[in-house]
Amino acid sequence: MSAIAIEQPRGRTLAVRQGIGRGVLLLLVLAALWGLWEGYRALWIHERWTWPFVVDNTTMPHLHDIVHALFQPARFQGPLLISVLLKAAAFTAKEAAVGFAMGAAAGFALGVVLAHFRILQRGLLPYVVASQTVPILVVAPMVVIYLGSKGVPGWFSVSVIAAYLTFFPVTINTIRGMHSADRRAHELMRSYAAGGWRVLWKLRFPSALPFIFAALKVSATASIVGAVIGELPSSIQDGLGGQILNYSQYYTTQPTGLWATNVIAALLGISFFLAVMIAEKVVVRRAPENLA
């Protein structure tokens, strides 16, 4: 008891120190990446190397030029590029978040069902896997056109496409996680004469949570990719996909615009990932060695 009481304040300073350590690490990694980019650029230009591609201001603009472009007007006397891109990111974030929620829920439900009924798992899992081998660029226009004909708004069609990319990892890991509790833990439930539902909610689901969160982290970033790709065939101009199409047209004359859009899209993906990670910290209370 006393040993643990003493540990707590020490734990707090440790957490602060770890936080600072992480911050420093982040800066170091960013600096290293910057050094790699600029070093590569300088070396290839200086040596006039052409393999694997010619390096110039179009293929690899200076990083500071990309950052600088963010704070220039997007067009003559228009708003700054960064505010245009952030607005687009917010729009894409909405599509992705809705898609992620739908995909995660559907993926989880499917995983629970497949984990529970072995026969279904054997019969259906190959098709679930096959669904992911179909190129999303083939599926996306079909979804947009079909749902559009039903009067569904375009952004929601994009969400459906994001969900399509999201559900798969969640399903696979839910199945795995639902079977992760050990035999003794099940025997304990049997000794309590627990029915199927209670075993599900009191044992299988909690022991599956670390697995599910591992999948949600993958899915969170996939949902952004799904939303961006979904915007392309659906001719939605308001999101990051629209901006990517737009700036790829100006790439040869103004490459920094596309790069800046890329940076914003990456930051959006990272923030989704972090959101899931924080949710995991709050929800999953497991021994450190049992975290997937």
Add this chain to the structure above:
Amino acid sequence: MSVVEIKNVSKQFGRGGTTALQGIDLEIEAGELVSLIGPSGCGKSTLLRIIGDLIEPSAGDVVVNGKPARRARIDRDYGIVFQDPVLYDWRTVGKNIALPLEMARWPRQKRVARVKEMLALVELTGFEGHHPWQLSGGMQQRVSIARALSFDPALLLMDEPFGALDEMTRERLNMELLQIWEQSGSTIVFVTHSIAEAVFLSTRVVVMSSRPGRISNVVPIDLPQPRTASTREEPRFFELVTQVREALHLGSDLDRQAQTQEATA
């Protein structure tokens, strides 16, 4: 009144597979602490699981608390403690102890009060909000004992509960178990592979031998109650340890004979 009646129980794993248990007859009276001891593979854990209806016997009858073992399990007549604590690590210590109470649909307030009592019983007051992985192995096993006793089962099944602990912790928990046993008045079936532990704790030691698993001897332990630390130093204790050891060796001699017969046949 007998709490456990085992009549001519056999268990085979798989069709025509190994015979884990053969012709087991055993009666355990209320308030007894009976140890099952034997070499690994003698089916002592299997027998414990059959009493708890965690596995079904291939033949024979098991009556627990005057009813078929299955009925007794459904009525939650027994608590079980495994070699590993098997605590759910997403639950706090308190919530782990409350798990069987939730299953029995106890109201919340009653649960909270009982968890407090149980924590006091296993001397873990103040650890209610901790998670299992923050406790030592011995403390975790005490939580698991508290969980098994929380709903006042008539019978406590223990499957090598202290087997994974160091000798010091094991001896301390032996003492604690005896205190709990005296306080709760429950009947305990205790699987172990430690002769000293079996003699120290039990009112009777059931010696088993393997291939096929069967009861080769039952040694009544007439050491005075309550047992104390000095019990381990009494001459009678050593006599009984020797008696159980010899019974075990006799059993393994029988094993060897059976094996040679199999080999020659």
